[in-house]
Amino acid sequence: MRLAIGSEQVSPAAERLRALLARSCALALLAAPAAAQAAPSTFGPVIGSAILCRSQLDNAYFHDYLVSAFGPSYKHEGGAYWFKADGTLWGAPVTDIMISDDTSEVVFVAAVADTTPDKLEESIRNAVGVRHVSMDNSQYPVRASNPGSKIVYFKTKSKIYCAKYKPLPVGSQR
DSSP, X not given: OOEEETTEEEOHHHHHXXXXXXXXXXXXXXXXOOSSEEOOTTHIIIIIHHHTTOSOOOHHHHHHHHHHHHOSOSEEETTEEEEEEEEEEXXXXXXXXXXXXXXXXXXXXXXXXXXXXXXXXXXXXXXXXXXXXESSSSSSOOEEOTTSOEEEEETTEEEEEEEEEOOOOTTOOO
């Protein structure tokens, strides 16, 4: 038996295949990560504290956290996994979060904020009291806090990060 769809004749097997393909495409679209997913309620305390060097840095932990919060990273370059984020830290809009991979001798957590370094520093100081002072008098100075986080220019935005040397593996000799 053939079914007529529009002006063409389609066999039942072809119609089942067409329906199966349509469902598969719909499921693939639903499973695809969005451009940026909204940040969970734990985003500020977990990621914000790490970026300000107020917590221990464990790239495996933060990678798992970011995957569960935002889905898979959208790129892997420069020794980091990059995640799209739709959230705020210290009242500043954040567009990307980076976590180091295992190729670097440091472990780091970083964020790109959609604001200037001056405004980001002011937001952090007002929200949590951490000051970032300019390290020099250049046009684009690096700003550093006492705990060790740094704010740098990133094109028209800011990048803030905490980087620490990896600890020695348990049981290793010095």
